[in-house]
Amino acid sequence: MSGIAGKPAEHTQEALKGIRDTGLEEVRLRTFLAPAWRTPKGLYGWLVTVDHKLIGRRYIVTAFLFLILAGLSALAMRFQLAQPEAGHIGPDLYNQLFTMHGTTMMFLFAVPVMEAFAIYLVPLMIGTRNVAFPRLNAFSYWVYLSGGLMIWIAFAFETGADAGWFSYVPLAGPEYGIGKRPDFWAQMVTYTEVSALAVAVEIIATVFKQRAPGMSLDRIPLYVWSVLVTAFVILFAMPAVMVSSTMLILDRLVGTKFFDPAAGGDALLWQHLFWFFGHPEVYIIFIPATGFVSAILPTFVRRPVFGYLGIVLSLIAIGFLSFGLWVHHMFATGLPQLGESFFTASSMMIAIPSGIQIFCWIATIWGGRPIFATPMLFVLGFIFTFVIGGLTGVMVASVPIDLQVHDTYFVVAHFHYVLVGGAVFPLLGAVYYWFPKITGRMLSERLGRWNFWLVFLGFNLTFFPMHILGLQGMPRRVYTYPPASGWGEMNLFISLSSLVVFAGFALFFLNLLLSLRNGRIAGDNPWGASTLEWATTSPPPSYDFSRLPVVTHREPLWAEPDVLPVVEGLRVDAREVLAGTVADAVPQVRVPSADNSIWPLLSAIAVGGAFFGSIYTPWAVVWGAIPVSIGFICWFWPKGEPEDEE
Amino acid sequence: MRHRPVADISHLPTYDFGSASPMWWGTLAFIALEATGFALAIGTYFYLAVLARHWPIGAPAPDLLPGTAVLAILVASVVPNHMIEFWARRQDLAKVRLGMVVMSIVGILPLIVRIWEFPALRISWDQNAYGSIVWFLLGLHTTHLLTDVGDTIVLTVLMFTQKGKAGRRFSDVSDNAFYWDFVVVSWVVLYLVIYWVPRM
Amino acid sequence: MARCMSLLASSRMLTRPRMSLAFTCPTQILTGIVPGKAAQQCLRWVSAAPMLVLAGCGDRQSALHAHGANARRILDLIWSFSAVAGATWLLVMLVLAAALLRRRLSETTRSPLEIDSHQERRFAQAVGSAMALTVLALVMMTTASFFAGKSIASLSGTETLAVRITGHQWWWEVRYPGDDRSQSIVTANEIHVPVGEPVEVELDSLDVIHSFWVPNLAGKRDLIPGRPSQLTLIADKPGTYRGQCAEFCGYQHAHMAITVIAESREAFEAWQSRQNAVASAPGGEEERRGQQAFLSTGCALCHTIRGTPASGTVGPDLTHLASRRALAADTLAMTPGALAAWIADPQSIKPGAKMPRIALSADDLNAVVTYLGSLE
Numbered sequence A: 001m002s003g004i005a006g007k008p009a010e011h012t013q014e015a016l017k018g019i020r021d022t023g024l025e026e027v028r029l030r031t032f033l034a035p036a037w038r039t040p041k042g043l044y045g046w047l048v049t050v051d052h053k054l055i056g057r058r059y060i061v062t063a064f065l066f067l068i069l070a071g072l073s074a075l076a077m078r079f080q081l082a083q084p085e086a087g088h089i090g091p092d093l094y095n096q097l098f099t100m101h102g103t104t105m106m107f108l109f110a111v112p113v114m115e116a117f118a119i120y121l122v123p124l125m126i127g128t129r130n131v132a133f134p135r136l137n138a139f140s141y142w143v144y145l146s147g148g149l150m151i152w153i154a155f156a157f158e159t160g161a162d163a164g165w166f167s168y169v170p171l172a173g174p175e176y177g178i179g180k181r182p183d184f185w186a187q188m189v190t191y192t193e194v195s196a197l198a199v200a201v202e203i204i205a206t207v208f209k210q211r212a213p214g215m216s217l218d219r220i221p222l223y224v225w226s227v228l229v230t231a232f233v234i235l236f237a238m239p240a241v242m243v244s245s246t247m248l249i250l251d252r253l254v255g256t257k258f259f260d261p262a263a264g265g266d267a268l269l270w271q272h273l274f275w276f277f278g279h280p281e282v283y284i285i286f287i288p289a290t291g292f293v294s295a296i297l298p299t300f301v302r303r304p305v306f307g308y309l310g311i312v313l314s315l316i317a318i319g320f321l322s323f324g325l326w327v328h329h330m331f332a333t334g335l336p337q338l339g340e341s342f343f344t345a346s347s348m349m350i351a352i353p354s355g356i357q358i359f360c361w362i363a364t365i366w367g368g369r370p371i372f373a374t375p376m377l378f379v380l381g382f383i384f385t386f387v388i389g390g391l392t393g394v395m396v397a398s399v400p401i402d403l404q405v406h407d408t409y410f411v412v413a414h415f416h417y418v419l420v421g422g423a424v425f426p427l428l429g430a431v432y433y434w435f436p437k438i439t440g441r442m443l444s445e446r447l448g449r450w451n452f453w454l455v456f457l458g459f460n461l462t463f464f465p466m467h468i469l470g471l472q473g474m475p476r477r478v479y480t481y482p483p484a485s486g487w488g489e490m491n492l493f494i495s496l497s498s499l500v501v502f503a504g505f506a507l508f509f510l511n512l513l514l515s516l517r518n519g520r521i522a523g524d525n526p527w528g529a530s531t532l533e534w535a536t537t538s539p540p541p542s543y544d545f546s547r548l549p550v551v552t553h554r555e556p557l558w559a560e561p562d563v564l565p566v567v568e569g570l571r572v573d574a575r576e577v578l579a580g581t582v583a584d585a586v587p588q589v590r591v592p593s594a595d596n597s598i599w600p601l602l603s604a605i606a607v608g609g610a611f612f613g614s615i616y617t618p619w620a621v622v623w624g625a626i627p628v629s630i631g632f633i634c635w636f637w638p639k640g641e642p643e644d645e646e
Numbered sequence B: 001m002r003h004r005p006v007a008d009i010s011h012l013p014t015y016d017f018g019s020a021s022p023m024w025w026g027t028l029a030f031i032a033l034e035a036t037g038f039a040l041a042i043g044t045y046f047y048l049a050v051l052a053r054h055w056p057i058g059a060p061a062p063d064l065l066p067g068t069a070v071l072a073i074l075v076a077s078v079v080p081n082h083m084i085e086f087w088a089r090r091q092d093l094a095k096v097r098l099g100m101v102v103m104s105i106v107g108i109l110p111l112i113v114r115i116w117e118f119p120a121l122r123i124s125w126d127q128n129a130y131g132s133i134v135w136f137l138l139g140l141h142t143t144h145l146l147t148d149v150g151d152t153i154v155l156t157v158l159m160f161t162q163k164g165k166a167g168r169r170f171s172d173v174s175d176n177a178f179y180w181d182f183v184v185v186s187w188v189v190l191y192l193v194i195y196w197v198p199r200m
Numbered sequence C: 001m002a003r004c005m006s007l008l009a010s011s012r013m014l015t016r017p018r019m020s021l022a023f024t025c026p027t028q029i030l031t032g033i034v035p036g037k038a039a040q041q042c043l044r045w046v047s048a049a050p051m052l053v054l055a056g057c058g059d060r061q062s063a064l065h066a067h068g069a070n071a072r073r074i075l076d077l078i079w080s081f082s083a084v085a086g087a088t089w090l091l092v093m094l095v096l097a098a099a100l101l102r103r104r105l106s107e108t109t110r111s112p113l114e115i116d117s118h119q120e121r122r123f124a125q126a127v128g129s130a131m132a133l134t135v136l137a138l139v140m141m142t143t144a145s146f147f148a149g150k151s152i153a154s155l156s157g158t159e160t161l162a163v164r165i166t167g168h169q170w171w172w173e174v175r176y177p178g179d180d181r182s183q184s185i186v187t188a189n190e191i192h193v194p195v196g197e198p199v200e201v202e203l204d205s206l207d208v209i210h211s212f213w214v215p216n217l218a219g220k221r222d223l224i225p226g227r228p229s230q231l232t233l234i235a236d237k238p239g240t241y242r243g244q245c246a247e248f249c250g251y252q253h254a255h256m257a258i259t260v261i262a263e264s265r266e267a268f269e270a271w272q273s274r275q276n277a278v279a280s281a282p283g284g285e286e287e288r289r290g291q292q293a294f295l296s297t298g299c300a301l302c303h304t305i306r307g308t309p310a311s312g313t314v315g316p317d318l319t320h321l322a323s324r325r326a327l328a329a330d331t332l333a334m335t336p337g338a339l340a341a342w343i344a345d346p347q348s349i350k351p352g353a354k355m356p357r358i359a360l361s362a363d364d365l366n367a368v369v370t371y372l373g374s375l376e
């Protein structure tokens, strides 16, 4: 072997191994591919699988379970706030509730659910068979799950985090943080960051290298662009919160002094580090949501999105700009005026790329012929609502205005408008849109319409009045307020309206459950959409595509509706995918794709155990390193994959 | 949908080097995120330094010797590292095996010296914010070094087994070498921050 | 009267109802200080019919009712931003509606990829113009915001008076630095300012981050341990304004309010000289007993009453407690009944507050309340 020199293309021996799909009939092809890409049946299969669809699906389901938990916490808060001086929920529980609500919504629902869809959809949309690092993918899910379980179990044992979703020090610091509550919060953050970073790395490598031949940069679906930009934002933002949550844990556990002003530390340092992550975080949630819109809209107006290039550049611009805004969360801390003006200007600037996207979508609608199916309704609800949220964002970006409305219900209204209107509406639309692909069955349109109108109206009735409450002086994060404040009526109205939202979500989940069994059979491409995921069956087979597609047009299935151009020559007796050049997707390598393995799970348990133990003793990290390394070594150690045998 | 074959890719290799391999991009992404972590930690260092009236707070500047020794070892390691990279691309198994052994040793050496480096900071982590951040920076780089050396050793062992003969192991070796360069570069920067900024 | 109060306290009638003073109408304040049955009835009435109290009173803590230069400047800005935002939203919605509802030629069989290039060009122009308009609006808003900020900043440096405020979990320590130490005023949860004069508020915190916010007068400013800061307030109308801690600070963040009383220069100076004095000596037997009990049951560990040995600094200075309008950071109105209720069981009124429940006999409790009630 050592004698072979030079260019890889000359490894002829290597290149000729294995059974190829060339000339195989479809039926024969499947009898080879199915066993090669198979996930074993039963519990064991569930634990070892590295199939991006199974992992994506369980990610989605888990994220929605966290949405339910966080949503129910919101209902509990609304119950307490419905009247002034209500005594249902005391300050101790209330503080845990809003912290768990915010933390769960941001870290355990919104970010993971966006990643989850990316994990499911990206390989299908770019025409490959799995993500670039399938085992890392499995690992990321288990780490995410253990973080979420840990913080909710802690909550059940009255150790719920209670310092707000951004846990400012010193309140969360060694002196004022109550018991182990902030430690659980900080370590949960570490878990979810590890998993998010893993997914980001995966998405970048997958989109860069594994696109179908011919899918040059200007033919990448806009949704895939959006998750690619998001992955980069994650890559550069999440380390900030890992650094800061580690510092917090160290301050609390071993007595470092990062945030202690008496020993040269600084309380504002936490805020800078947190928001350096925290602001991009909201775009990590928002950018993929705009991707959903760009994917759904063309299907339901029957034309390609207007301004493809403009939208791609806007996404990139939003990604970049999001790193220059963090201080707008800290205006009330009193920074020098000039610095504040800079952050006002940069915050406002981000309205330009956001606006471009809105304008392009409206132009798309103008030029097409809208069909008002449920996914489309959510897109329209999104535009209606998000523009309000964006505009109130521009208002709070003004320093003087923010000094009045910061930490009031005005801000609560702003961020629910952008989070729910801007991200959850497109997400619900995405569920209606891709449910047929994922399950093979359609969701009920009738329930869908009810679902949409209840959530849409309920949402606006719940959150619009909060703008007024904020201006009338109601601070956020208060467990109660005095009767004489005059906020009682409006709060009662809000609480009642939130029941409408609840009903809407209940219908949503009901629709999912009912349609899973009884929904109409979908077929490959029920909406007549244009992107590659609709070229395969619903649900897709374990290998996604029986032959890998070749892309000749930005809207492949509209350009060639009946026949899919494909490549031949891949192995069918072992897992293999294609890797190509970054810019033009010219095939370069047939890359083996990792097989099922239990080690990602075991490694995640080891890593999780070490993090969890570190809450109680720093030695957990030292001792935990042993099982962690064993886990990783076994994970990476090649185990008789065909091409490893000489 | 019906299929229409338009291209035959059966001649393509199953592994390749550098940017042709997805693993290389994965490695690059990890480098990017770790570099961001380092940059933020260094940012914190300067943030605290600007805030403090005297820097370093309540301690003399760290002892130069152990840190400089680590620097010397790491900088020197660049030579065998690049030779390995070259041999890996040539798929010269014997030389790669030798190189990997050398690199494992070169990786363990700075870890040993590091044992003296922590006391050489001449401040404890819990004394004040300066102590906290220098321990943090050094700890970060140690973890970083430790994981990569672990990686290198596993790969070295692998190269001596039957599985080491598979062609794509050479691609792994080359990615590992790529990552080591980052380990070295990050120490050059951290070294300047930890040891020379307090002397300015 | 004292018996009546201890009755109130022990029957726990008063441990629940809370009434915040600055929010309450003047008539309420009058009835509030009538002790005994009237107070009880009044409190009941308050909790039973909050909406009635509201009328005309909900604006004591509102950014929409600006009564100071700082707040007024911001309110103008809020209105103009709202107008731009409203118009923008309306415009976008109108175009969206038009795009959805416009009549289309009935060429149903058209392929989705057939694009009208003329139309595409018009779209590009439309998107371009909309973008240009957006940039224009943003430049205008940034500029307006900048100048409003500048004009607010220009207030500082013109102050005629300084107040030093320290945030504590969950009350505000207030000091008026005098020329020499003996002259300085120490009080809590209530500041008095002369109308029309810029007042410099110096802010600091000794525990966690709080935020000082009196929306009728000015925007908020955080109190960050280790980073003293300042804010300039002007009240241009006499009145009582309510402020509330705006940065989440733990259990009782919700009950960390402050009252700002703006009054004429004379009234302010009269208040100042009263506050400067040490506490009045106990006047009668009951008050003397009360002072005794106060000093011997541990209250003095945490509270200062100038002129007595009590010099604790954990809790608010009580030297002129009875001159204040509210108790425990505007959690209760300052009535003898409320005072008794508070001392009897602060934890059920403000769970988590840093004042423990101290077991006092009914007699001691009455005496302490009488004594504290005399500290005008």
Ligand code: HEA
Pocket (backbone or CB within 6 Å): A282, A283, A285, A286, A328, A329, A347, A348, A350, A351, A354, A355, A356, A358, A386, A387, A389, A390, A391, A392, A393, A394, A396, A397, A398, A402, A405, A406, A407, A411, A414, A415, A418, A419, A422, A423, C088, C092, C133, C134, C137, C138
């Ligand atoms: C999906 C999440 C999301 C999104 C997309 C945004 C978008 C924006 N946000 Fe928001 N924000 C949050 C989530 C989000 N935000 C959260 C969670 C918080 C609170 C965190 C906490 O404290 O708990 C927050 C808080 C927050 C603050 C701090 C407030 C405070 O705490 O006091 C600020 C201040 O500048 C701000 C600004 C903005 C701006 C300028 C945008 C812009 O990106 C909006 C741009 C969009 C538009 C403007 C609409 C479309 C444009 C047009 C139709 C063109 C025409 C427009 C004009 C002429 C202006 N946000």
Ligand code: HEA
Pocket (backbone or CB within 6 Å): A067, A068, A070, A071, A072, A074, A075, A077, A078, A098, A099, A101, A102, A103, A105, A106, A110, A163, A164, A165, A166, A412, A416, A419, A420, A424, A462, A476, A477, A478, A479, A498, A501, A502, A503, A505, A506, A507, A509
């Ligand atoms: C994506 C993010 C997201 C989402 C979707 C929501 C959704 C909601 N939020 Fe959230 N909220 C935040 C993110 C989010 N929030 C954040 C970050 C904060 C700040 C926290 C902090 O200050 O630290 C916050 C704070 C916050 C507050 C302020 C608390 C305070 O400051 O004191 C309030 C108050 O009303 C509130 C209400 C709601 C309501 C009513 C919903 C509703 O839309 C929820 C609707 C959902 C449901 C009701 C669940 C549906 C469940 C079912 C239908 C059950 C079905 C049952 C089975 C199948 C078993 N939220």
Ligand code: CUA
Pocket (backbone or CB within 6 Å): C167, C168, C169, C170, C209, C210, C211, C245, C246, C247, C248, C249, C250, C252, C253, C254, C256
């Ligand atoms: Cu003090 Cu909130």
Ligand SMILES: [Cu+2]
Pocket (backbone or CB within 6 Å): A278, A279, A282, A325, A326, A328, A329
């Ligand atoms: Cu932000």
